[in-house]
Amino acid sequence: MAEPSSSAAGWRSQSAWAGVAVSGHLGADGGAGVTVCCLRDVGMATLIAPKRREAALIAAVEARYGMRLPEDPRTVENGGVRAVWAGPDQWLLVTADVSGVETLREVIADLGAVSDQTGSRAVLRVSGRAIRAALAKGCMIDLHDGSFPVGAAALSSIAHIGVHLWRLADGPDGAVFEIAAPRSIAGSFWSWFAASAAEFGCAVVVES
Amino acid sequence: MRIDCPHCGSRDVQEFIYLRDAGPRRPDGMAATLAEMHVYLHERDNPAGRHRELWYHGSGCRAWLVVTRDTRTHAVFAVEALPASVESAST
Numbered sequence: 266m267a268e269p270s271s272s273a274a275g276w277r278s279q280s281a282w283a284g285v286a287v288s289g290h291l292g293a294d295g296g297a298g299v300t301v302c303c304l305r306d307v308g309m310a311t312l313i314a315p316k317r318r319e320a321a322l323i324a325a326v327e328a329r330y331g332m333r334l335p336e337d338p339r340t341v342e343n344g345g346v347r348a349v350w351a352g353p354d355q356w357l358l359v360t361a362d363v364s365g366v367e368t369l370r371e372v373i374a375d376l377g378a379v380s381d382q383t384g385s386r387a388v389l390r391v392s393g394r395a396i397r398a399a400l401a402k403g404c405m406i407d408l409h410d411g412s413f414p415v416g417a418a419a420l421s422s423i424a425h426i427g428v429h430l431w432r433l434a435d436g437p438d439g440a441v442f443e444i445a446a447p448r449s450i451a452g453s454f455w456s457w458f459a460a461s462a463a464e465f466g467c468a469v470v471v472e473s
Numbered sequence: 474m475r476i477d478c479p480h481c482g483s484r485d486v487q488e489f490i491y492l493r494d495a496g497p498r499r500p501d502g503m504a505a506t507l508a509e510m511h512v513y514l515h516e517r518d519n520p521a522g523r524h525r526e527l528w529y530h531g532s533g534c535r536a537w538l539v540v541t542r543d544t545r546t547h548a549v550f551a552v553e554a555l556p557a558s559v560e561s562a563s564t
């Protein structure tokens with residue numbers, strides 16, 4: 266990621282998880298039943314279509330990114346840009362870094378409202394053979410294949426914290442989920458997650 | 474109690490916020506008489522049984538819904554997305 270323009274004044278960007286999560290092993294000894302990667306520098310923007318004008322927005326995004334914005338609770342990805350359904354005529358766009366958000370602004374122009382959310386959400390990527398059991402301690406949504414297949418997305422709350430979650434393609438340990446929580450309460454979310462995953466043994470990687 | 478959100482699917486009631494009876498429409502405050510405003514604000518039915526209500530899916534899709542529910546049993550008979558035209562007039 267490019268250095269923020271304010272670095273001359275001594276400001277530095279840091280991970281949403283800095284000072285919250287620490288790389289290493291958490292909880293029960295032995296193998297890790299849960300693996301968590303604390304992501305940083307994820308570019309994010311919300312995209313809202315004007316009422317009854319969503320078709321033009323969907324067409325513009327499809328022409329530029331080669332993916333169709335989902336109109337039901339799903340996520341799609343193409344060429345490093347991910348779109349996650351975020352309610353009727355609303356989406357969260359996730360890019361590798363903030364420059365993707367600038368491109369998005371140009372593509373959308375006056376077809377919809379784009380609001381940069383980069384840095385406003387803290388994102389965990391979680392997996393492992395016990396991941397569903399760990400998440401079930403706070404997540405009210407059934408995350409099994411039958412009701413939450415690869416590409417499913419949901420807005421819900423976990424431990425009283427509003428979250429946006431979606432399921433990526435399966436990895437070597439099975440299902441992989443990403444969970445975005447408000448950055449200002451990432452510490453609270455982490456304390457719930459760490460306590461929930463501890464009994465299974467949890468491998469933690471904090472991206473720096 | 475669970476509400477089958479037409480956008481999100483079936484969710485626990487704690488994700489939703491109850492607003493009010495889905496029927497009454499707020500009068501134009503500048504034009505309405507005091508009596509009309511009084512009726513709108515205070516004279517509400519309180520049925521023991523079937524009731525059409527406005528609910529907000531605040532922890533989910535943030536859409537307004539019309540839920541038809543039995544106030545005695547919490548049985549939910551129907552959940553509809555609120556049409557955009559009604560949304561702007563009633564909220």
Ligand SMILES: [Zn+2]
Nearest residue numbers: 478481530534
């Ligand atoms: Zn909903």
